[in-house]
Amino acid sequence: MAAHQRSSQDVIHVPTGDAIALQRQSDTGEFVGPALGTTQPKIAVALHDGYYGCTSGTGFSNRAFLEVLTRTLPPGRLLVMPVRIPRSDPSYDPAWVAETDRIVRRAEAEVVPVPGGRAATATVSGCETLCERVMEVARDRLARAPMAQLIGLDIPFLGLGPHQGTDDPFGLLLVPRSTSELASPEDRRRIRWEHRGLAGAVNGGARVAAISHHMRGHLEQVYDIPRHAVVDLPNGLLLSDHEDVPSAPLPLPARAGFLLAMGRAVESKGFEDLLEALHLLKRRGTRLPHLVLAPTTHTEDLTDYQRRLQAMVRDYAIDATLLSRFSPDYRSWLRSPALRAVVVPSRAEPFGRIPLEAFVSGAAPVVATRAGGLTETVVDGVTGFTAETRDPMDLAHAIRRALHIGDREREQMRARGRALLMARHDYEATIRSYLRQYTPWAMTLSDAERS
Structure with missing residues (x-):
């Protein structure tokens, strides 16, 4: 990695236009940046969800990642490059943006929005353009840092590696929260792009983070990433993140008792299998509580998949509320x-955040399929009940067991779930451990900064 020295005569560049300087406010009320002439290492983060709003668990995880960096890095060492989402976009959340701004201001971070919008992440060509733009910003903003690392969060940035030059003054870490092989195996063009991008990154010396044991095996076996290039960075929760979640009013039919299933409105989440399982239970005379089903998107109109689920609810006469728009x-x-x-009926799951959300909130029991990363958090009879993937009959059996659980067993599952969360999935501890091991220079204050 190249080292660059900054003389005491250099002037800190305050970005304008697309770039937003987030700087601390002095006692006099003027906005001031880092002291002129200082030389600081940098951590740069590119993300597509979680800055201007949140459309899935990825958004929660991405903002949690940023928040840990702001708590851990010395002031002025963080560069954030979110894909710009305009206010007119349905996924733009003013309250979320205000909270994100508060988080990054605390760290005196620099934020450089990358043009493109949400549509750019939907196509291979759009992702390629995003990767080119992120690399251009990184070269410009990190050129004078003595040490730096660029972190690409999730699928849209898996193509960063081929755009990195041998003389670029920063290392690269890619954090795929899923892959197209898992989420959309029919999209062969995107899958080929991911394979090329990851291979190019590793050949250039980049590391690839595994968010679960399942994802480590998937990256090594399906994407042919060498074991030495994969670093363990297990996903998790910030334990303080759920203390002030505002209470949303329950749908009226759910107030007497309900099942909850939520996630992105994609086939890999297995919501059709859940409806089939409830239909089987209903035919056998099992008394079912109301179902709150939230297969969500950020768009106004129903997708074909959501319409299919809606038709199944109607045809099977299932007592359910179907929610199509995402809300945190x-x-x-x-x-x-x-x-x-x-209920988490996934057909494929790189990690599985919802069980942890349940554990931290005291919800029990959790019913989940044995899909990917879910096996690491939902253990049958210990922290929940499990079923085979794509097997509505087995899922129906697991749901019936959950509905007949006693109070004592429910409390035991609550306690075990929270213990597992604390022991293995404290996201702040995980990210800090990564920084200490791989980028200790980012956390160390210089003599000038100490003084």
Whole structure:
């Protein structure tokens, strides 16, 4: 990695236009940046969800990642490059943006929005353009840092590696929260792009983070990433992040008792299998609580998949509320005393955040399929109940077990789930451990900074 020295005569460049300087406010009320002439290492983060709003668990994880960096790095060492989302976009959340700004201001971070919008992440060509733009910004903003690392969070940035030059003054870490091989195996063009991008990154010396044991095996076996290039960076939660989740009003039919299932409106989440399982239970005379089903997107109109689920609810006469638009406030229902069980019927799951959300909120039991990373958090009879993937009959059996759980067993599952969360999935501890091991220079104050 190249080292660059900054003389005492250099002037700190305050960005204008697309770049936003987030600087601390002095006692006089003027905005001031870092002291002129200082030389600081830098951590740069590119992300597509979680800055201007949140459309899935990825958004929660991405903002948690940023928040840990702001708590851990000395002031002025963080560069954030979010894909710009305009206010007119349905996924733009003013309250979320205000909180994100507060988080990054605390660290005196520099934020440089990357043009493109949400549409850019939907196509291979759009992702390629995003990767080119991120590399251009990184070269410009990190050129004078003595040490630096660029972190690309999730699939849209898996193509960063081929755009990195041998003389670029920063290392590269890619954090795929999923892959197209898992989420959309029919999209062969995107899958080929991911394979090329990851291979190019590793050949250039980059590291690739595994967010679960399952993802480590997937990256090594399916994407042919050498073991030495994969670093363990298990996903998790910030334990303080759920203390002030605002309570959203429950749908009226759910107040007497309900099942909750939520996630992105994609086939890999297995919501069709859940509806088939409930249909089987209903035919066998099992008394079912109301279902709150939230297969969500950020768009106004229903997708074909959501319409299919809607038709199944109608045809099977299932007592359900179907919610199509994402809201971070749905998490508050995990604290409801009316909740009978949380169901995660995924067909493929790189990690599985919802069980941890349940554990931290005291929700129990969790019913989950044995898909990917879910096996690391939901253990049958210990922290929840499990079923085979794509097997509605087995899922129906697991749901029936959950509905007949006793109070003592429910409390035991709550305690075990929270213990597992604390022991293995404290995200702040995980990220700090990574920084100490791989970028200790980012956390160390210079003599000038100490004084």
